Each structure stands twice: as C-alpha cells, then as structure tokens.
Amino acid sequence: MRRRIIMSMLAGATLVASTLLGAAPAPAAPSHAPAADSAAPPAEFGTDWHDPLTAAPPVTTPDDAKSCDITVAEAQFRDFTPYKGTYTPPRGCGDRWSKVVLRLDGKVKGRQFDRLGYLHIGGVEVFRTSTPQPSPDGIEWSVEKDVTRYSDTFRQSQDVEMLIGNVVDDTYTGIIDVKVTLTFYEGRPAATTPDRVLTLQDGTLTTPRNSERIVAEVYATGSGGGCEEYWYLTVPETAPYSCKADDGPYREVQIKVDGQLAGIATPFPTVWTGGWSNPFLWYVIPGPRAFDIKPIEYDLTPFAGLLNDGRPHRIEVSVVGVPEGQSGWSTPVNVLVQQDAKSRQVTGKLTAHKAGDLANSSTYTPGSEHRLDTDAGHRLTVSGYVDTSHGRVTTTISRKLANKSVHRWTDGENSDALKATWTDDETITVDGRGPAKSTRMHRTYTMDGTTTLGAGDRLRTVMSLGDRAMILETRGGRRTAWSRLDDSYAGDATYTANVPRDQRRAVGTTSERYRMYGSAGCYDRSLVTVQGALTEDRDGC
Numbered sequence: 001m002r003r004r005i006i007m008s009m010l011a012g013a014t015l016v017a018s019t020l021l022g023a024a025p026a027p028a029a030p031s032h033a034p035a036a037d038s039a040a041p042p043a044e045f046g047t048d049w050h051d052p053l054t055a056a057p058p059v060t061t062p063d064d065a066k067s068c069d070i071t072v073a074e075a076q077f078r079d080f081t082p083y084k085g086t087y088t089p090p091r092g093c094g095d096r097w098s099k100v101v102l103r104l105d106g107k108v109k110g111r112q113f114d115r116l117g118y119l120h121i122g123g124v125e126v127f128r129t130s131t132p133q134p135s136p137d138g139i140e141w142s143v144e145k146d147v148t149r150y151s152d153t154f155r156q157s158q159d160v161e162m163l164i165g166n167v168v169d170d171t172y173t174g175i176i177d178v179k180v181t182l183t184f185y186e187g188r189p190a191a192t193t194p195d196r197v198l199t200l201q202d203g204t205l206t207t208p209r210n211s212e213r214i215v216a217e218v219y220a221t222g223s224g225g226g227c228e229e230y231w232y233l234t235v236p237e238t239a240p241y242s243c244k245a246d247d248g249p250y251r252e253v254q255i256k257v258d259g260q261l262a263g264i265a266t267p268f269p270t271v272w273t274g275g276w277s278n279p280f281l282w283y284v285i286p287g288p289r290a291f292d293i294k295p296i297e298y299d300l301t302p303f304a305g306l307l308n309d310g311r312p313h314r315i316e317v318s319v320v321g322v323p324e325g326q327s328g329w330s331t332p333v334n335v336l337v338q339q340d341a342k343s344r345q346v347t348g349k350l351t352a353h354k355a356g357d358l359a360n361s362s363t364y365t366p367g368s369e370h371r372l373d374t375d376a377g378h379r380l381t382v383s384g385y386v387d388t389s390h391g392r393v394t395t396t397i398s399r400k401l402a403n404k405s406v407h408r409w410t411d412g413e414n415s416d417a418l419k420a421t422w423t424d425d426e427t428i429t430v431d432g433r434g435p436a437k438s439t440r441m442h443r444t445y446t447m448d449g450t451t452t453l454g455a456g457d458r459l460r461t462v463m464s465l466g467d468r469a470m471i472l473e474t475r476g477g478r479r480t481a482w483s484r485l486d487d488s489y490a491g492d493a494t495y496t497a498n499v500p501r502d503q504r505r506a507v508g509t510t511s512e513r514y515r516m517y518g519s520a521g522c523y524d525r526s527l528v529t530v531q532g533a534l535t536e537d538r539d540g541c
Contacts, residue, residue, distance in 0.1 A: 100182060
C-alpha cells in the first residue's frame with residue numbers, strides 16, 4: 001500500500017522556477033478574526049468546507065500614510081504557460097515607501113491537486129507560494145507578504161512573469177484564478193531597506209563596488225513530483241522503502257562564492273496541502289509556510305572585499321544529500337545590497353574561514369517494523385572586514401546545523417511514521433564604531449507524523465508540525481531586542497482510500513496556534529476545524 005500512498009503524494013505539488021526571502025513577521029495587533037462557523041460541524045466532509053486560512057498575523061501597515069494600489073498579475077492557470085505582463089510604478093505615492101505589501105487573492109473549485117508557483121518582477125522572485133486543494137463547490141483564499149525589501153526593483157517599469165503550473169482535464173477540473181496586487185505606503189524607508197536588488201547573470205554576481213552589506217536569499221524548495229518532495233522520508237539503498245537516497249534523509253543547502261563554502265542552512269520541511277497521503281488534513285488550515293514560502297538568508301558580507309572588485313564572481317547553490325542526477329530542488333537566488341553612499345569603493349578581506357566536517361549517520365535496523373535512525377549536522381564560521389567611510393567594520397557569522405530523526409515503517413508500508421527535529425543556530429556579530437552588535441537566531445523545525453492503512457482501506461494520518469524561532473539582539477553585551485515565534489500545527493484525519501470521492505466518508509480535526517511575542521509586543525491566534533468547519537478562532541493576547 002505504501003507505494004500507492006507515495007504515488008498519491010507525488011501526484012500533488014508540481015514546482016516551477018526561482019527565489020525570495022522572508023524574515024519572521026513582526027508582532028502585530030490582532031485583526032478582526034472571522035467568526036467560527038455557528039452551526040455544529042458536519043458528521044463528515046461534504047462537498048464544501050470553510051475557505052482556507054492560517055493563524056499567521058497580517059502585515060502591519062502605517063495608519064496615516066498615503067497609499068497606492070497596483071495590479072501586478074491577474075490570470076487563470078490551467079496549464080504550464082506562465083502569465084506575462086508589465087509592471088509600472090505607482091503614481092502619486094513618490095518613489096520611496098515605508099512599506100510595500102503584496103496580496104494574492106485566489107479562487108478555485110472542482111477537483112485539483114496542490115500546485116506551486118512563483119512571481120517574478122524584473123527577474124527578481126518576490127513571491128513563492130503553493131495552493132490549497134478545492135472543494136467541489138469552490139474555495140477562496142488570500143495571502144499577504146511584506147515585500148518592502150524589493151523597493152529598488154519596484155522603482156522602474158519591469159517585465160512580470162507568474163506561473164502556477166496546473167493540469168486541467170476531465171478529471172482535474174480546477175482552474176486556479178488569481179489576482180496579485182501591490183500596495184505602496186508613502187514615507188521614509190527603514191535604514192535596513194536594501195539599496196540594490198540583484199539577480200545572478202549566468203551564475204555570476206557583480207556587486208556595486210561600494211557595497212558594505214551583501215545578503216543572498218535562496219528559495220530552496222524540494223518538490224516537483226519526485227521523492228525529493230518528501231526528502232525527510234528517504235532511506236539508503238540498503239533499506240526496503242519506496243524513496244531512496246544514498247546517504248538517507250539529511251539535506252543541507254549550501255552557497256559558495258568562487259567555489260568556497262560561504263553559507264550553510266537547514267531547509268524548512270514544508271508539507272504541501274496534498275502531503276502525507278491525506279489532503280483532509282490541509283483543506284482549511286495548511287501546514288506552516290505552505291502559502292508563504294520563505295527563503296533562506298545568507299549574510300555574505302565577510303566576502304564583500306572579494307566581491308567588490310568590479311568583476312563577476314561565481315555563486316553556486318547546492319543541496320547536500322540529493323542523489324546524483326536526481327532533480328527535485330529549486331534554488332534560485334536574489335542578492336540584497338546596502339551601499340556606502342560616501343565611498344566609491346569599499347575594500348576589505350576575508351579573515352577567517354572554518355568549516356567543520358559534515359556529520360551524517362543513518363543506521364538501518366530491519367525487523368517486522370523497519371527503523372532508520374539519522375543523526376547529522378555541520379558547522380561553519382566565516383569572518384571578514386570592510387573599510388567604509390565610517391570606519392572598519394568586521395562581520396563574523398557562525399552557523400550550526402543539526403538533524404535527528406527516527407523513521408519507522410512496516411512491510412508493504414501500510415504503516416509509516418517519522419519523528420524528526422531540525423535545528424539551525426546562527427550568530428551574526430558586527431563590530432565597528434561603538435559597541436559590537438550581535439544577533440543570535442535559534443530555529444527549530446519539528447515533524448511527528450504517522451500514516452496507517454487499516455481495515456476496510458481506512459487511511460488515517462496523525463500529524464504535528466512546529467516552526468519555532470528565538471531571536472536575541474545585543475549591543476555591547478546588553479540586550480536591545482528579542483522575539484520568540486511558535487507556529488504549531490496538529491491534525492488527525494481518516495478516510496476510505498481507493499474509492500470514488502463521494503464514498504470516502506472522511507473525518508478530520510485540525511488546529512494551528514501562532515504565537516509571536518517579545519520586546520515589540522504580542523500576537524497569539526488559535527484556529528480549530530472539524531470536518532472542514534471552523535469551530536474556534538481565538539486571539540490570546
């Protein structure tokens with residue numbers, strides 16, 4: 001049965017092209033939440049259910065700033081032909097903005113798999129998303145994203161390309177209808193807003209010669225209908241399982257500058273809305289990040305002295321653990337640059353580079369219940385300085401990754417379970433004029449799921465997911481800011497497999513609690529659904 005389960009999973013998300021970055025959202029005042037369904041939940045899923053929603057906070061916007069709206073894309077996706085158009089900057093809101101907010105509004109009905117997509121403006125990927133699966137009667141959903149960091153791209157007319165690859169035929173009837181807008185809020189941009197947004201040209205990067213901070217952002221998305229869509233379940237060749245990878249399930253996203261390792265990161269274990277053989281888990285509440293796919297961020301400032309020489313430098317991104325010759329990962333790159341306005345050229349030097357040995361152990365234990373234990377990790381420290389108009393600034397970045405997982409399954413894979421934890425710890429220290437500033441980030445991702453095929457082909461999936469992060473900022477050893485994110489999902493859904501849709505007799509309970517609190521305030525929202533009906537929508541702050 002496991003092969004049938006896997007094939008059902010693999011038929012889902014299909015990915016198409018390129019990149020972006022998303023920082024953890026700032027705490028926001030809770031918006032007016034939609035009321036939970038007032039009637040008692042149905043006994044089982046029907047032909048309609050609550051529109052998809054998440055517990056994540058809305059993007060905060062200025063209350064009194066003048067705003068302008070621009071429609072960037074409006075299209076119906078029914079195949080793999082991208083929408084192409086032209087973006088023109090807004091009139092009446094200047095060319096400097098305190099906030100720019102992207103909003104996608106979508107609708108679809110009938111039958112359709114989950115699909116992945118991107119939006120490019122001027123070649124820059126400003127948004128990556130996936131879609132919910134529709135009810136026969138139809139659903140609508142929306143996603144908001146703070147895209148202020150791409151202001152440099154938005155200041156001039158640009159080509160637009162958007163794609164949500166989709167198959168529409170007699171069986172899969174859902175046409176994905178979307179509209180994407182940008183809202184610009186006039187005002188002074190934050191000091192941290194990048195001056196330039198760059199893309200790679202034939203795999204190379206040429207930075208402005210006065211760049212004093214350089215950050216690469218990479219959407220590292222495992223998908224495309226193959227086993228890398230479920231990379232965390234892969235096993236070595238010696239183990240009897242449907243999805244194989246020579247070294248097991250450990251994945252690490254690396255970025256190199258001219259062949260030298262410049263950054264390491266843990267990819268987020270996204271579960272798309274058809275994942276784990278059970279779309280009834282995700283019909284209303286998707287897994288964390290499924291609608292707003294956040295890229296990985298790498299601070300390349302220690303390499304600025306090298307990159308600022310006016311010549312192109314090769315930038316390479318690779319995913320450790322993917323079997324040679326196997327596709328399934330997309331890793332496009334944007335580069336965000338802050339410039340020294342008072343210098344024609346910023347010089348510098350890489351002063352330290354220490355990469356630890358990559359540890360990756362996957363131990364297979366045969367038995368009536370097969371078991372794979374994985375213990376892996378890696379460390380990297382880089383340091384370098386730049387000589388700016390305001391003095392020498394040294395940036396040191398230390399990153400430590402770790403992954404532990406236990407994968408259990410039975411012969412025939414009628415029972416399949418994974419319990420896994422990934423950690424990604426990073427410290428960035430900037431030492432220049434005045435006391436040194438340090439930012440410490442501790443990221444933890446968790447997955448605990450079991451899928452079982454029982455009597456009467458009843459397939460049950462029990463799942464919990466966690467996306468957690470702690471950020472602490474200090475200056476001169478004193479705390480200046482802190483935040484804690486805890487986005488937790490839980491679900492339990494059962495249906496009859498291998499029968500027509502109207503005979504599945506599906507039931508399911510799902511919940512999400514999104515908490516963000518710290519020195520800037522508090523946000524806390526909880527959602528609960530039963531058989532597709534929203535039964536709880538509560539603010540906790």
